[in-house]
Amino acid sequence: MGINSASLPTSPPPSASDTEPVVAFDDVSIGFDRKPVLENISFQVHPGEMRVLLGPAGVGKSVLLKLVNGLLRPDSGRIFVFGKEISAMQEQDLFELRGAIGTVFQEGALFDSLTVRDNVGYRLLEEHLPDDEITARAEEALRFVSLDGTLDKFPSELSGGMRRRVAIARAIVTNPKLILYDSPTGGLDPITSTTIIELVMKQRDVSHTSSLVVTHRLQDAFVLAMHHFNRATNQMDALPTGQTDPNTSFLMLHQGHLVFDGTTAELVHSTDPFIHGYIS
Amino acid sequence: MALDTIDAAAKRGVLAVQEYAVLSARALSDLFRRPFYREDIFMQADIIGVGSLPIVILTGFFLGASLALQSAATLTQFGAAEFTGQLVSFSMIKEIGPVVTALMVSGRNASGMASELGSMIVTEQIDAMRSLGTDPLKKLVMPRIVSTVVMLFFLVILSDAVGICGGGYVSIFMLGQDASQYFHTAYQSLQYPDILQGLVKPIFFGFIIATIGCFYGMKTRGGTQGVGRSTTQAVVWSSILIIACDFMISRVMIGIFGR
Numbered sequence: 001m002g003i004n005s006a007s008l009p010t011s012p013p014p015s016a017s018d019t020e021p022v023v024a025f026d027d028v029s030i031g032f033d034r035k036p037v038l039e040n041i042s043f044q045v046h047p048g049e050m051r052v053l054l055g056p057a058g059v060g061k062s063v064l065l066k067l068v069n070g071l072l073r074p075d076s077g078r079i080f081v082f083g084k085e086i087s088a089m090q091e092q093d094l095f096e097l098r099g100a101i102g103t104v105f106q107e108g109a110l111f112d113s114l115t116v117r118d119n120v121g122y123r124l125l126e127e128h129l130p131d132d133e134i135t136a137r138a139e140e141a142l143r144f145v146s147l148d149g150t151l152d153k154f155p156s157e158l159s160g161g162m163r164r165r166v167a168i169a170r171a172i173v174t175n176p177k178l179i180l181y182d183s184p185t186g187g188l189d190p191i192t193s194t195t196i197i198e199l200v201m202k203q204r205d206v207s208h209t210s211s212l213v214v215t216h217r218l219q220d221a222f223v224l225a226m227h228h229f230n231r232a233t234n235q236m237d238a239l240p241t242g243q244t245d246p247n248t249s250f251l252m253l254h255q256g257h258l259v260f261d262g263t264t265a266e267l268v269h270s271t272d273p274f275i276h277g278y279i280s
Numbered sequence: 281m282a283l284d285t286i287d288a289a290a291k292r293g294v295l296a297v298q299e300y301a302v303l304s305a306r307a308l309s310d311l312f313r314r315p316f317y318r319e320d321i322f323m324q325a326d327i328i329g330v331g332s333l334p335i336v337i338l339t340g341f342f343l344g345a346s347l348a349l350q351s352a353a354t355l356t357q358f359g360a361a362e363f364t365g366q367l368v369s370f371s372m373i374k375e376i377g378p379v380v381t382a383l384m385v386s387g388r389n390a391s392g393m394a395s396e397l398g399s400m401i402v403t404e405q406i407d408a409m410r411s412l413g414t415d416p417l418k419k420l421v422m423p424r425i426v427s428t429v430v431m432l433f434f435l436v437i438l439s440d441a442v443g444i445c446g447g448g449y450v451s452i453f454m455l456g457q458d459a460s461q462y463f464h465t466a467y468q469s470l471q472y473p474d475i476l477q478g479l480v481k482p483i484f485f486g487f488i489i490a491t492i493g494c495f496y497g498m499k500t501r502g503g504t505q506g507v508g509r510s511t512t513q514a515v516v517w518s519s520i521l522i523i524a525c526d527f528m529i530s531r532v533m534i535g536i537f538g539r
Contacts, residue, residue: 069411092415099413109408123412126315170412 020083021046022178022210023068028077028087030063037063039256041077045178048208048247052221054260054278055253061214062106064253065180068212069101070094082177099123102171102179102209106186108163110155110170116142117151120169141169145199161192168199172207179203179211185220197223198236204247205229218279224248225264252278299499303421304491310415310422320423328389328424329431333438335384340372340439343380344446347371352455364457365466368447369440373470373478377440379526382485385432386518390493393424394514397497398507406498421498425490432486433479440478473537481529485522492518 023045030038037060045051055061066072067079070086079087081101086094110119118125120141121134129137135151142148145165155163164184171179181200185193197220203209205228215221225248227236239245244264252260252267254274260267270276351367397420400406406416444466451457496514500506 066407071407071410095410095413095415098411101411103408103411105404105408105411107404109404111405111408112403122414126412126414 019046021080022049022082023212024080025067026078026080028067028074028079030060030067030072030074036256038067038253041258043251043258043261045210045212047177047210050204050211050213050224050245050248051251052224052248053212053214053251053253054218054221055216056278057216059253060256061216061253062182065103065182065212065214068178068180069098069103099174100177102174102176104164104167104171104179104181104184106182108155108167110163110166112155114154115151116147116153116155116158116166119155119166120173122170123174137173138169141173142166144172144202145169146195159192161188161195164188164192164196165199168196168203172203172209175207175209177210179209181211181213181215183214183216185215185217193217193220194223198229200224201227201236202229204245206231221250222264225250254278296499300491300495303417303495303498304487306417307421307425307491307494310418311426313418315418317419317423320419321426324423324427325431327392328385328427329435332385332388332431332435335388336381336435336439337442339380339384340377340442341446341449343376344368344372344443344448345450347376347443348447348450348455352451352457361455361457362461363465364447364451364455365444365462365464366469368451369444369466369470370474372443372447373440374474375526375530377443378436378478378481378485379522381436381439382432382482382489382522383519385428385435385486386489386493386522387515389428390489390496390514390518391511393490393493394497394500394510395507397494398500398510401498401500402503402507416498421490421494424494425487428490429483429486432482432489436478436482471539473533473539476537477530477533480533481526484525484529488521488525489518492521 021044025041025043028038028041029036041064043051053061053064063072067074068081070079070081070089070091074087077087078085081097084097086097089097111122114122117135117138120138124134124137138151139148142150145168147162147165147169150158150162150166155166158166168184184200185196188196200211200213201224204211204224213221213224223236225244227238228245229235230237249263250260250267251258252275259272260270260275262270267275267279270279347368348364351371352361352364355361355363355367397406400409400420406420409416409419444463448459448462448466451462452459493514496510496517500510502509
């Protein structure tokens with residue numbers, strides 16, 4: 001299950017002074033067709049932190065993720081990303097900000113008429129970088145997700161797991177400061193899911209990128225909390241019994257409300273009937 | 281209950297018009313903002329313009345031929361068969377050439393645009409594009425509008441020419457008319473306002489085809505079934521608007537030039 005050696009540039013772990021939240025939700029609500037979907041949501045994501053967003057299917061997890069990169073606008077409340085209030089920004093200004101955010105969509109959302117190289121290097125193509133540089137950086141990102149030699153393939157020629165890995169390569173190719181994962185393992189078999197989770201963990205532990213991971217699979221969430229990526233062996237290792245990753249914490253949505261915001265230990269020992277029922 | 285249904289339908293209609301106006305205005309304003317996506321414009325021009333050549337040439341030729349056949353039969357009754365060329369060129373340049381070419385291009389390209397953009401919507405590719413920092417209106421809609429307007433303009437000129445030739449073929453080889461007389465009357469009777477009318481129409485029609493195709497594509501909801509629905513609506517509405525717009529332009533031009 002080992003992942004190829006990380007060759008992407010890595011950023012140092014965040015310093016203690018670097019504590020301004022990367023994402024901050026302040027009393028955010030949104031609804032569709034007069035039906036509330038998310039109500040009074042407030043939470044923060046700090047530099048280098050991974051927040052795992054749990055909740056049953058259809059509770060609004062993907063909607064919350066789309067609010068973070070401004071694909072949707074809240075009906076009320078304020079959303080800050082990198083200190084800027086994106087809920088008050090024009091769509092035109094958001095395009096620039098999104099350059100610092102990597103997004104992995106539920107089904108990958110690869111451009112089906114572009115090759116893997118052009119998908120991964122899409123942002124670089126838009127910036128009109130030289131072709132050689134685009135190819136080199138796309139190869140580098142694909143090596144990170146163990147997909148060397150797929151540059152000239154089209155998404156339709158790849159398996160579901162490979163497509164998801166290309167989506168991760170596309171999200172990390174510009175070394176974003178924040179990555180949003182929307183159910184990165186949804187619809188995949190257990191072995192492929194573990195590979196994807198290992199990549200998410202690798203990005204957390206090697207590049208120390210802040211991230212928000214949406215999932216309804218508890219197993220994935222706990223693997224992220226109870227393992228760390230070993231750069232020497234290039235695979236994930238279980239943390240000693242009783243230890244959890246300090247940079248990983250949880251959020252849980254239920255019926256449009258944020259019913260939990262805390263650490264792994266707090267989640268496991270929660271006495272809330274819904275949370276208890278959900279995790280057991 | 282019936283009033284509620286009418287009320288809801290009216291609101292949906294007004295909202296759709298508003299969204300269409302906003303999309304068109306934003307796409308037009310994108311013409312003057314960087315980046316210009318020159319390569320996408322050329323690629324779309326190739327797909328829309330060059331790709332439509334066969335259907336435009338074939339329909340243009342047979343329309344001109346049919347027109348000559350029908351009009352010659354009627355004109356002969358009044359002893360005016362020699363005006364066949366004039367009638368064909370008048371009809372092709374002012375009315376039939378622009379309208380039929382636009383309808384052909386609409387059937388081929390408005391549907392193509394709606395289905396392509398609709399598929400991108402339902403597979404989240406448009407959201408992915410936005411999250412990668414690209415404005416889909418600028419990258420996908422603006423190049424299609426520019427390409428359709430420019431290419432339809434030339435396609436209509438080609439269709440007019442081929443249609444007059446088609447009429448000439450029937451008049452000369454099937455009806456035994458004099459070639460010189462046919463082309464002479466076809467050319468001599470045309471005046472500047474007639475040409476202008478024939479050239480103004482494709483600019484509006486091209487805009488309608490591209491904006492309607494992109495509008496229905498971008499507002500696609502509901503998976504593959506939604507894509508099919510958007511495609512149908514794009515063709516239906518662009519065809520209706522082309523014919524309605526044709527009437528309005530004709531009225532305005534006749535009002536201004538008197539012919």
